[in-house]
Amino acid sequence: MDWHGEHGTDHSHMHDSCHHGHAGHSHSHGPRAAAFGGMANPFMPAFHGQFGKSADQTMELTQQPKKRSHMDDSSSWDIVKATQFGILERCKELVEAGYDVRQPDKENVTLLHWAAINNRSDLVKYYISKGAIVDQLGGDLNSTPLHWAIRQGHLPMVIQLMRYGADPSVADGEGYRALHLSILFQHMAIAAYLMAKGQEVDGPDCNGQTPLMLAAQKIIGPEPTNFLIKNNASVNAVDKVNRNTPLHCAVLAGNVDAAHILLEAGASVDAENINGHTPIDLAHQVHSPLLIHMLNHIKQERIRFNSRCLRVVNRYRVMLQFLLCTAIFGSVGAIVDMNSESWLLKGILLACVIGVINLASRNFPGPAFQSLLPASALMASVFWMLVTWCLCATVQVLFTLNATALLYYYIRTCKTDPGFIKATEEEKKMNVLVLAEAGCLDPRIFCTSCMIKKPMRTNHCFACDACVAKQDHHSVWTNSCIGARNHHYFILFLVSLMLMGSWMFYGCLTYWSNHCALHYEEHGVWGVVSALVSCSPWVLTVFLLAFYHTCWSGLILLLQLYQIAFLGLTTAERTKSDSPPEEISTICLPETESIQFGSGAEPGVLLPAALLWPLQTCHHRLDPAVSSWP
Known part of the structure; x- marks a missing residue:
């Protein structure tokens, strides 16, 4: 970070805040404390917002110190001020004149400390070539230059110092080692780099506390x-x-x-x-x-x-939840379809069903139960649609094929790997090292949850807790992610579900026309509704279920086809995009590799191409190991 201004106003203040600010940090200091006086970030964003950003980038424009010309009087500056401003020629002049680069100033701070905290890579290289000690302790807290760079969030400086042999296991005067400091100040890019370089995630500080303890207590x-x-x-x-x-x-x-x-x-x-x-x-x-x-x-x-009973229930919770939803739907339909004129009796029985639902929800709480509920309800609805069709309508070959296709594509959507990106622990560490040393530890290409390099058009699903290639969304109806490998199955499932609903509309209308006396001209809308309820509440219930599932599946299908045919975007890309699709930024990677961020496909593709897209089985389109997803 640049420090401009008069030595007495900026650098002396910096000097004092480094030491007196440090002295003010007891063992209980928190991450929001200004480690270097006025140098703390103006805000502490969440991990993803801060990942890979330097302190310069997080400061607002109005807070950036004004630059001034160094040509006026830099020739008369002392070596400390020249180091803070990064005036390499002036520093060389003073060192060649006999200044010892190992010599600390009056407050026990070396030139390497000043170069590290101000991210002066050229000066660090020069001072070390002249004999500066990379792990020399200085300041009131006996910190190394590496500690100063970590507190300020300078990842490139941390990498440079460690290349010159800086030891991250050295503790400062407060007992914190390098990894503990990076966690305390929420510099996760630095923490990831240190762990990739071999620092133990459970390594204790001098007070016996692990980084996780410090994070839980102080942040x-x-x-x-x-x-x-x-x-x-x-x-x-x-x-x-x-x-x-x-x-x-x-x-x-x-x-x-x-x-x-x-x-x-x-x-x-x-x-x-x-x-x-x-x-x-x-x-x-x-x-x-x-x-x-x-x-x-x-x-x-x-x-x-x-308990043994609940362990068994938890093991088979998917099947049990499906059976429970099926029984509940069947009970509600059977109660309203009872051949009884007593609505009081029906109300009491429905209250009993509600009580069973409440009891089940209390005994089986938690995210696992809730995440499976929509999928179980959908399959229970389809089951009763099939039963109602078989009982109330003539079974036809087309309906049987439709029902078979629906179940097939639903199971394939649920069971097919959507394109999870997997990596071993060694590969994760290598990803961090390569990207960090290339200056590319950017959240757009590096997942901070999975600790992997993301191929293009890959998103992290927080429900699955994994990165998914070409992720579209996490479907509550399948309780799984929709991605590169099962997106086409999901499209065909939606088509099958819409056709299933259309068949149910046809079957219900046929049943009502044959078994119910409907006189719209005489009784109006409410008369027809009353006749439908009295004729067969069960068929009406199934009709409403079919109508509900047809509506949401139809809307999602139209949205999917529109995004594929005209936008070339997935739902996740369209939702997360804060800029127009044509805006593309490029991040350079090692070995001349580059990644572009923006629209993954050209808009304006014809609709027939979108209809044929689900049938693509080309290997390079479905392999999540590739670095680009078209």
Whole structure:
């Protein structure tokens, strides 16, 4: 970062804030503390917003220090000021005149520290060539130049210093090592690089705390706790002093988001610290009703799921949920179709069904139950459509073929790998190293959740927790992602479902015309509706189900065909795009490889091409290992 202005106003202030600011950081300092006085970022964005950005990029334009000409009086500057401004020729002049590059200033700060914090790569190279010690401690906190670069978020400087042999395991005066500092200041690109270079994600600082403990205790919010867990940080590690786990730390800090992520990752609610306190005990001490409720709820839920019966239910939950939805739909239809004039009896029976639904939802809560609910409801609806057709209409060959195609394409959509991008741990580390050292650790081509280099037109699905090649969306009706390998099956499933609904309309109308006395001219609309309800509530219920599923499937099908034929975009690309499709930015990668960001296909493709698109089986179009998805 450039530091301009008079030495007494900018650099002296910088100098003081570096040291006195450091001195003000006790062990409990948080990530939002200004590590270098006035040098802290004006805001602390979430991980994805900050990933790969330097401090210069996060400062607003009005906050950028005004540049001034160095040609006026740089020849008279001392070497510290020349280093801060990056005046290489002046620094060379003073060093050649006899200045020792290892000599610290009056506050024990070396020239290499100043060059590192201001991201002066040429000066760092020059000073090290003249004998500067890369791991020399300086400042009130006894920090190395690497520590200063990390606190300021200069990834290129971190890479350069480590190439010259900087040791990231050295601790500063507060006991923090390089990885701990990068987590505290939420510089995730640097943290990813350090872990790729071999730093242990569970490595303790001098106080025995792991990076996950610091993240849970000092940074309110889901990140970087979630980032560390994605990188296999231990959720049950304990510190050396108080034997606290990361969950203890999150509860003590009142960090609800971090506690939720730790609990989902399997953190123990019964672990005791050195004083015999569990996270629930600490939640009572900090007087947090939300944390108390959350921890007790998770504890009771885990106790229930430890029973053999619930383990069996959880193993077969997909089939059981489908059977439950089928039974509920059938019960509702049978009750309203009862040959009884007593609506009180029907109301009582419907209330009983609602009670069963409420009981089931209470005993089987959680994301897994909720995520399967739309898919189970859809299949239960299709099942009763088939039953109703077989009972109330003449079975025809076309309907049988339609029903078979619907079930086939639905199963293929659910079971086919949508194009998950997979990588081994070694490949993940190599991706981080290659992209970081090339200056391309950009969230558009690097997934911070999966720690992989994303091929073009690849998106991360948070429901599947994986990167999907040419992802369109995550469908609640199939409980799976729609991507490069199953998109065509999904299109054909929508077509089959629409045709199924049309057949049901035909069957219901045929049944009503043969079995119900409908006189629209005499009784009007309400008379016809009343006649339909009294004639066969079951058929009317199935008609409404078919109408609902036909409506949403038809709308999605039209949207899909429009996006494929005229936009050349997936739903995810169209939703996330903040700029016109023709705007393309290029990021250069090593070995002359480049990636362009923008529309993946030319708009204006004819509709017949879109209709033929689902039938493409060309290998290069369906292989998620390629770096570009057309």
